[in-house]
Amino acid sequence: MSKPHDTFLHTRRKIYNGVFLVLTGIATAIALAALFLILETLVVKGVAGLDAHVFTMSQPAPDEQGGLLNAIVGSLVMCGLGMVIALVVGILAGTWLAEYGDGTKLAAVVRFLNDILISAPSILIGLFVYQLLVRPFHGFSAVAGGVALALLAMPVATRATEDIMRLQPYALREAGMALGANRGLVIRAIIWRASKSGLMTGALLSFARISGETAPLLFTSLGNPFLSFKLTQPMAALPTTIFQFAMSAYDDWQRLAWAGALLIAVAVLTTNILGRVLTRGSTQK
Amino acid sequence: MSSSPTVANEALRVSDAQGHPRAPRNDWLFRTLCLTAVLAMMATLIGLVGSLLSGGWLALSHFGFSFFTTSTWDPVADQYGAAAPIVGTLITAFLALVFALPVAVGVAVFLVEICPQRIARSLAIAVELLAGIPSIVYGMWGLFVLAPWFAQNVQIPLMTWVTPGSWLEKVVSGVPNGANIFTASLILAVMILPYIAAILRELLMSVPSHMREAAYGLGCTPREVVMRIMLPYVRRSAIGAVMLGLGRALGETMAVTFIIGNSHNFPGSLFDSGSTISSTIANEFTEATGDMHISALIALGMVLFMITFVTIAIARLLLGRGGPK
Numbered sequence: 179m180s181k182p183h184d185t186f187l188h189t190r191r192k193i194y195n196g197v198f199l200v201l202t203g204i205a206t207a208i209a210l211a212a213l214f215l216i217l218e219t220l221v222v223k224g225v226a227g228l229d230a231h232v233f234t235m236s237q238p239a240p241d242e243q244g245g246l247l248n249a250i251v252g253s254l255v256m257c258g259l260g261m262v263i264a265l266v267v268g269i270l271a272g273t274w275l276a277e278y279g280d281g282t283k284l285a286a287v288v289r290f291l292n293d294i295l296i297s298a299p300s301i302l303i304g305l306f307v308y309q310l311l312v313r314p315f316h317g318f319s320a321v322a323g324g325v326a327l328a329l330l331a332m333p334v335a336t337r338a339t340e341d342i343m344r345l346q347p348y349a350l351r352e353a354g355m356a357l358g359a360n361r362g363l364v365i366r367a368i369i370w371r372a373s374k375s376g377l378m379t380g381a382l383l384s385f386a387r388i389s390g391e392t393a394p395l396l397f398t399s400l401g402n403p404f405l406s407f408k409l410t411q412p413m414a415a416l417p418t419t420i421f422q423f424a425m426s427a428y429d430d431w432q433r434l435a436w437a438g439a440l441l442i443a444v445a446v447l448t449t450n451i452l453g454r455v456l457t458r459g460s461t462q463k
Numbered sequence: 464m465s466s467s468p469t470v471a472n473e474a475l476r477v478s479d480a481q482g483h484p485r486a487p488r489n490d491w492l493f494r495t496l497c498l499t500a501v502l503a504m505m506a507t508l509i510g511l512v513g514s515l516l517s518g519g520w521l522a523l524s525h526f527g528f529s530f531f532t533t534s535t536w537d538p539v540a541d542q543y544g545a546a547a548p549i550v551g552t553l554i555t556a557f558l559a560l561v562f563a564l565p566v567a568v569g570v571a572v573f574l575v576e577i578c579p580q581r582i583a584r585s586l587a588i589a590v591e592l593l594a595g596i597p598s599i600v601y602g603m604w605g606l607f608v609l610a611p612w613f614a615q616n617v618q619i620p621l622m623t624w625v626t627p628g629s630w631l632e633k634v635v636s637g638v639p640n641g642a643n644i645f646t647a648s649l650i651l652a653v654m655i656l657p658y659i660a661a662i663l664r665e666l667l668m669s670v671p672s673h674m675r676e677a678a679y680g681l682g683c684t685p686r687e688v689v690m691r692i693m694l695p696y697v698r699r700s701a702i703g704a705v706m707l708g709l710g711r712a713l714g715e716t717m718a719v720t721f722i723i724g725n726s727h728n729f730p731g732s733l734f735d736s737g738s739t740i741s742s743t744i745a746n747e748f749t750e751a752t753g754d755m756h757i758s759a760l761i762a763l764g765m766v767l768f769m770i771t772f773v774t775i776a777i778a779r780l781l782l783g784r785g786g787p788k
Contacts, residue, residue, distance in 0.1 A: 191687070195687070198686035198689075199577060202569040202570075202572045203569075203577070205565065205566045205567075205569020206569060206578075206586070209566055209656055209657070212653050212656070216596075216604045216653070219608050220600060223607075267504065269500075270496055270497045270499070270500035271497065271500040275501070277497075278494050278497060279501070291505065291508055293779045294772065294775050294776055294779060295507070295508060297710050297711065297771075298714070298771065298775070299714025299715070299716070299767060299768075301714070301716045301745060301767075302768050302771075303511070305515065305518070305760075305764045306507075306514050308748075309514040329507055332504060332507070361494075362492070362493030362494060365493070386595055387595075390598070390599060393716035393741065393745055397748045397749050417597065420603070424602075424607075424721070425721075435603065442597055442599070442600070443600050447592055450592055450595050451592070454588075
């Protein structure tokens, strides 16, 4: 189409290209600036709100000294509960998808629906668990919160398990079979073991996914101003406490909210990074 | 990935049948256990739909179609119409996408094609990590930093600048506190930006290098390579990535609840306070007392489920197995 020595066209293409390059640079600068601004606020205000009381005292009344101990403990308890359920179900389901169901119609459907569940709005999971566990038993509870988190982490764990198990070479399976092990034993004793670091990564990623979740906890575990270990009672969680404090009119509470937000962000980022480091270690071997 | 070595698979199945007498039974047990887990997962989805339907049935059957078309949300009179939050959800998500998409494409192109690879790798990791930051952090930033700034530096100057009575005045009218549909969309945009950018980057990197090199060899400029070769090559999956971002914006709760102003009136302008489905549920669910109120909120959840399910399903179909975890 273009004539070989059309200098006008050549200049025009060069200009278009220059503009394009500058625009992509600007886009990146905008993105980085926005994210930098957010992180800067988070760190500055979060560090200002951090002190020893944050980790040693429970939720204060307005204008009194206090901390986030009840929320931190609650988050740990419910995330722990959620992770245990999610990992058991997720790893087994992922195993079925990668080993037994491979190629079947059911597996294709399950895989697709699982991918949808990964991105489903978390607040809907909260509504579901409310109807499943809160309404029938007439009360918010830590168990309900834990189950809600489990339902969120489960699809992530399933997907991660399936992906990592598919990476294991068939020769490994054949070698196990040749030794006389049945398929289940091959999976448990060889494939799971070979996928260990990948499974760990999956676990960490699902933990990162749920540890900052607020919406599904609002009406399952509700919140609790006191330190509590009772699984059948309402329990505080960091994200819901942050939500409550941030929306309040008290400076002290807002200060604590920022400290809590920083704690969560750091926890999520560290687990994410840990997960990445683990995968890198396993692929480079 | 689905084309797994079926020969080996077949070999395994045969040796299953011919294995040690005790072995098959053990395997059967484990296999059933795994299948049970899969069925439990599916039960979650079915239970989710079922519970939303049954919980929202009271409101849906009582108000009928007017639930979707009216915007009276009055817990005192027990009258519920969901038009305002539904429209609010669609508008904020759509606006967020409009803001985020060009920037996300720019970031992805810059990281893959323009920036030196060593810097690009660390930038890419930063982008991916930021996609994982909990939404409540974005929400707090929106409430405490963006909203006051926006009110002071954008909203008030704009409102004094526009001529009274013009169409522009209608667009920018609203309480100048920065908590409105526009800022909610901005926050959503910042949230889904790293998410979309990260997927797009992976897609662009999947373009075979011989295609890029061939285009460069013909004398294409980087712009032409990106716009005519790379983006068309990943078009299908790229649309999937965008839809996934849209799905995220539609369902996002906390970031929006902080900043949208939470009013049930039909939004009259861009700078008017509003509500989304998820923000309404988050705000009112624990305080709802009447059965009808709770049912109306669950019915809202049902609507959200349908909107996001369709969006995400299309996204996943377009993305295939390459989508993010």
